Amino acid sequence: MSVIGAGPLARTAALVHTLLVTGVLVLLTGAAGIVPLVLLDRDASNLPLVAVCAIPAGPALSAALYALRRRSGDLTDLAPARTFLRGYRLNATAVLKLWVPFLVWEAVLGLNLAAGGWTIPVAAVALLAALWQANALVIASLYTFRARDTARLAAYFLVRTPKVTLGVAALAVLAGAVVVLWSEAVLALVAVVFAAALLRTARPLRDEIEERFVR
Template sequence: MSGVTAREQPGEIGTGVLARASATAYWYLVVEALLVLTAAPGLLALPLLARDASNVPLVALALVPLGPALSAGLFALRAYRRDPDLRPAGHFWRGYRLNWLDVLRFWVPFLVVMAVLATNLTHLGSVPGGPVLAPLLGLLTLGLALWCAHMLVLVSLFSFRTRDAARLAAFFLARRPGVTLGAASLGVLATGTVLFASDWVLALLASVMLGLLLRNAGPMVADVEERFVAQA
C-alpha cells in the first residue's frame, strides 16, 4: 500500500485554518483589484471633478462603469462562499460577462434619477416651499438607494427579467426589514468613509463592503431561492 498522502489538486484550498484564511485574503485582494480595474474609467475621473452641484451629471456618468464591476464582485464572492477554490479572477470575469447588460438596464436609470434628485436637493433653498420638500426628497433618495442595493444583489445572483427583479427588490424592502436596515447601515458607513477620508479609501475597501452586503442580504437570497427559483 502506498504511503503517499492525498494532496490538494491545483485550485483547491487546504483544510487548515491558515490555508482558508490565506485563501479568503487572496480572494478579496484579487476581487478588489479587478473591481478597481473595471471601474477605473470613472474612478480616475472623479478626483478631477470639483464638489459642485453643476458636476452632478458628470459624477453620474463617471459612475456608470461601477455598476457592472460591483455586480461581478458580488457574483465572485458568492461563488467563493458556495464552492471555495483559488480562481477568483475566473469567477469575476464570468459574472461580468453574464450580468453587465442586465445591470446597466437598471443602473443607468438609477444614476439618472439620483442625479436629478441630488440637483434638486442642492437648489431647494431658492425654491418656495423648499424646506418642506427637502425631507420628502431625502426619503425618496434613501428609498431609491436601498432599492438599488437589493436590485444589485438580485441581478448579480439570479437570472430574473429586469422588471421582475425590480418588483422583487421593492417587495423585499418591506419583506425583509432587517436586510434593508443592514443595507442602510452600510450606506451610512460608505458615506462616512467618503466624507471623513476620501472616495479612494472607499474604492480600496470595495470588496470588503461587497462581502458585507452579500452577508447582509443572506436572508433575502435564501427567501428568493425558496419562493421564486424553480428547484431542479
C-alpha cells in the same frame, strides 16, 4: 490532521486572496469612472457628471458579488479572477438596465436637494432608491430574472426583509461617511469589503429567493 486547503487557516487565506484579487479587479474595471470622479470638484453642478462616472461601478460591483458568492474555501481550488470576469460578462447588461436609470434618478434628486426646499422628503426618496438599488444589484448579480421582475423583487424585499433593509441602510451611511471624510478613491479601494458586507447582509433575501423563486 486537516487536509490541505480544508482547514480554518486555509479558508482564511482563501478568503483574503479572493478579496484582494476581486478588489483589484473592481478597481481595474471601474477605473474609467473612478479616475475622473476623483478629479471632479465637489459641486452640485457636477452631479450629472458624477452619475456618468459611476456607470462602470455597477457591473464592477455586480461581478464582485458574483465572485464572492461563488468563492471556494479551498486553497487548491481558487480562481477569483476567472469567476469575477465570468460574472462581469454574464451580468453587466442586466445590471446596467437598472443601474443607469437609478443613477439618473439620484442625480435629479441631488440637484433638487442642492436647490433647497423639501430637503427631508427628497433625501428620504434618494435613500429609499439607494436601498432598492442595493437589493436589485444583489438579485441581478446572483440570479437570472427579467429586469422588471428584478425591480419588483427589489422593492418587495425592502418591506419583506426589514433587517436586510436596515443593514443596507447602515452600509449606505458608512459609505457616505467614507466619501465625506476621505474621498471617492478611498471608497473604491474598500469597495470589495462593502460588497462582501452587502452579500452577507442580504443573506435572508438570498435564502428566500432561492427557496421561493429559483427552481
